[in-house]
Amino acid sequence: MASDGTLSHIYFFVNKDSTTTTTPTKERIQSPDSHSLSRSASPASAGSSDNDSGSGSSSSSASKDSALNPLAADFAPTFTAAPPTATKLYEVREIAGKGLGLFATSPIPRGTCIISEKPLLRISENALHLAWGPYCRLSNADKKAFDALHFYSPPHLHLEDASRMQLIDPTDSSMDTEDVDELVADQIRVMGTFACNNFQCGTGLAVFATTSRLNHSCVPNVHHSFNPTIGQQTVYAVRDIAEGEELCTTYLGGQGVYYVRAQRIEILRGSYGFTCLCAACADVTGGSDGRREVMGGIAYGLQCFQYGGPAGVEVQQIPYVPRNPAEALKQAEDLVCMLVGEGVLSIELCKAYRMASMVALNMREYERAWEYACHEADVERTCLGSELQDLVRSGAGATCWIEKIRVALVKAGRAPPAVTKRGGKTERQKAAKREKKMRMRVEKIAEKEAQMKSEREVAKEVKAAEKRAKVEAQREEERKRREYDAQFPGLKG
Structure with missing residues (x-):
């Protein structure tokens, strides 16, 4: 908890105002034309571009099946003891055409702490140019870890302007133009890497060596959060994860959970440069x-x-x-x-x-x-x-x-x-009863949604038929007018 009494733990009761200059975090994504890049609602690493590879590519777990969560029926929350904490249960793998991602090396039970790590590079305010100083002070090993993360420069952030206006001293005559351009390019690389890999971290933003490699999914199987009690970023499994399955968080927290595909695609492409292919985005049924x-x-x-x-x-x-x-x-x-x-x-x-x-x-x-x-x-x-x-x-x-x-x-x-x-x-019986009740309710809601969709389609078809009839009537009237003019050319006009 911060000194002003507000919670710095990423949690739904917290609704902190964003700072004036920003970087898109994977937890709090603003509109694509915003100059802020921060991730406080569901932060992680940045996504990879459509054609480039990187540590923040979109999830490769997209499914052709419209069933978004086949394990949902088994979800029966109970008031239990603390979940287990796992040793390293993941590895970094290359995803064909999409860069790198984290994959489970063995089955991971729901509630397992998969990652717990301290920040690699942290800034106190949501302003990208502040990342340059801490980066320069990193050890060679930490610089190597940071440089290995995916780079993306969102066009709306104007990183070159930030470099030349905030970091370069115009009165410094010790560097020639070529040296300045080289320094600006290096600063852009650092700011762009920070922009697409940072998470909300208390009152500031931070990049993490491992967590920032998590790719995005609109149907995530892990949840990331900075825990101020232990001063570390934690990643927990929100459901049972199978061996070989990619670990994916969401870059769209809070209200972003309810965005439809078109909204999500626009934000993710604008801030991270990739098109999501998760199960929700691949659902062509609507x-x-x-x-x-x-x-x-x-x-x-x-x-x-x-x-x-x-x-x-x-x-x-x-x-x-x-x-x-x-x-x-x-x-x-x-x-x-x-x-x-x-x-x-x-x-x-x-x-x-x-x-x-x-x-x-x-x-x-x-x-x-x-x-x-x-x-x-x-x-x-x-x-x-x-x-x-x-x-x-x-x-x-x-x-x-x-x-x-x-x-x-x-x-x-x-x-x-x-x-x-x-x-x-007794608890298993209660859980089974709750699951059955939940399935029935979900089926009822789905049936109602299908009915509403059918009614909308019928109304749309009726409207289209009326429009076609109107156009046809206009064409018929025009045809009769032309025939009349042809029969009585002297009366034309």
Whole structure:
């Protein structure tokens, strides 16, 4: 936690303002025309260009199958003990035509800490030119590690201008033009490498020797986060990962989770120079885009319901805003199911569970509030590990929320439910029941989406038919007019 009382841990309760000059981090991607490059919501390494290779290429795990997360049915969060921490379970491999990536060398269970490392190069502000000084002070070994990362110079960042205006002293007569040009090229290389490989790191940005090699996927299987408690960047498996599978995080955190493919492609190409080929982007059925659009609307509607809408806007005019608490709880549960079905198993899932728990508690549905809070705690621990003292101190962690529910239960004269360890027969039965319920809800939502899509297609076809009929009528009228003019040329005009 920073000295001003704000959380520096990358977490969904934190919404820090970006600094004036920026570099795109893989956690907080701004619009492609922004001059900022930072990754605080889901940072990692930068992607590779379409034709070049590098450490930040797009995920090679794209699937021709539209099933985005075949393991979603097995996802049954429980309130468990701390997940295991693994030794090195990955290796760097070349991806044909796309550069380098990290791949699992053995099966990795969900909740495993795969990477935990200190920053290689860190700057305190979101301004790319600040990376040059720390780079010059690196040891030869660290410089070699930094230089080995992928380089990309986003056109909107104007790195040469930054070099000549911020780093080159125009009054220095000790260098001739050729020396200056060589120095500028070196500075551009360092700034470009930092731009496409940095992550949010507390109040600043940092590049990491290993984490920055993680490629992007809109359906990630790992979650990265800087943990201020231990002062290291951590990467955890958000689901079971098979041997040989590429480890992929997302460069689009927070709201970016709900962007449709066209939006994601524009941002990723503009900031990192690659076109994503993950399962969500390869889904030609439109199912993924439809789900993400609906999920984004539900998430925003729930936020407006709980905290109020924008100033001057009637909440009732905002789509997906629930009309009452019961409807809000159902929407929150639907959001959980859709996130799991889409394969988004990290912080946004925590937020959805917290919203469901908050609404249930307001309705005095204590058992449901407790259950969803425990699910949140499990997902939180899966994504962030067990060293969460900063969240506990700030009161933002899932365990703090569980304590509030426990107090509410005691005041209501009810005993908190017993925490059941994973693996027992009763817990397996409950998990199977939850999975079945989740599958049924996802299928129901998918059926509703298909119906809505069919209705839209019918309406589109009707509109097209009306347009064709109108054009045909105009053509027929023109034909008759020409025939009339041919029969009575003297009356023409």
